[in-house]
Amino acid sequence: MLQGTRVWVNSLPPGVRQFLKFCTVGAFNTALDWGLALLLTYRTPIPRVLGDWLAHAIGALGFTLRPEALAVFVTKVISSGTATCNSFIWNRRWTFRIRGKQERMSQFARFVTVNIIGMLLNSTITTLIVRPFLPPPPHKPHPLLFMGAQATATLIVLFWNFFANKYWTFRNPAM
Numbered sequence: 001m002l003q004g005t006r007v008w009v010n011s012l013p014p015g016v017r018q019f020l021k022f023c024t025v026g027a028f029n030t031a032l033d034w035g036l037a038l039l040l041t042y043r044t045p046i047p048r049v050l051g052d053w054l055a056h057a058i059g060a061l062g063f064t065l066r067p068e069a070l071a072v073f074v075t076k077v078i079s080s081g082t083a084t085c086n087s088f089i090w091n092r093r094w095t096f097r098i099r100g101k102q103e104r105m106s107q108f109a110r111f112v113t114v115n116i117i118g119m120l121l122n123s124t125i126t127t128l129i130v131r132p133f134l135p136p137p138p139h140k141p142h143p144l145l146f147m148g149a150q151a152t153a154t155l156i157v158l159f160w161n162f163f164a165n166k167y168w169t170f171r172n173p174a175m
Contacts, residue, residue, distance in 0.1 A: 021095040022162050028090070029083040030154055036079035037150065041140060046078075047071035068134050069127055072141070076123040076150075084115040096170035110169040117164075118157045125153035 009017060040047050051071030058065050088111045092098045098107065129149035130141050 018095060018166070019162060022091065022165075023158070025087055025090040025095055026158060026161070029087045032086060033079045033083035033154075034147065034150055036082055037075050038143070038146075040075045040078060041071070041146065042143070047075040050074040066131075066134065068137060068140075069131050072127050072130055072146075073123050076126055077119060080115075080119040080122060084112065084119065087115070088112075091165065092170065096166070098170055107169055111165065114161060114164040114169055118161045121160065122150075122153045122157045125156060126150055129153070 009020065012020070048067070048071050051067040051069075051074055054070045054074065055065055055067040058070075088108055091111075092104075092107065098104075126146075126149045129152060130145060133145055134141055
């Protein structure tokens with residue numbers, strides 16, 4: 001079966017194979033992102049503490065945001081940031097087949113820029129979906145709601161990340 005799958009994948013156009021590799025790396029990093037987000041949200045006080053701190057800091061500027069919503073945002077920033085570093089390594093070497101050290105730092109800077117935009121989009125979309133359903137403190141959003149919001153945001157941001165990385169981060173210098 002594995003050999004049959006490999007033959008089928010190799011028969012696909014190169015751009016489709018590259019997209020499938022990107023999706024494979026993305027699936028692994030999504031598992032890393034979501035697993036870390038769930039761990040932070042449901043097993044540590046870190047997002048809650050940082051959410052409270054941000055709410056107070058923003059409150060000092062005259063704005064009011066719920067600490068629970070900021071905790072969701074903080075969680076996603078931490079988990080997505082961790083997955084981004086891992087994703088750069090795998091996408092550079094396997095998906096886009098970049099070898100050598102040339103341009104590695106500038107590619108990493110572009111990759112981080114693309115992924116910061118993607119992370120902000122993902123965090124904002126997740127927060128906007130979860131926010132109307134947040135229970136009053138000290139309760140947390142239902143895990144299925146949280147996972148569904150992450151899934152929706154991830155599917156939307158997938159296409160931004162692929163095309164931005166393909167045509168900007170890892171573009172062929174001959175193009």
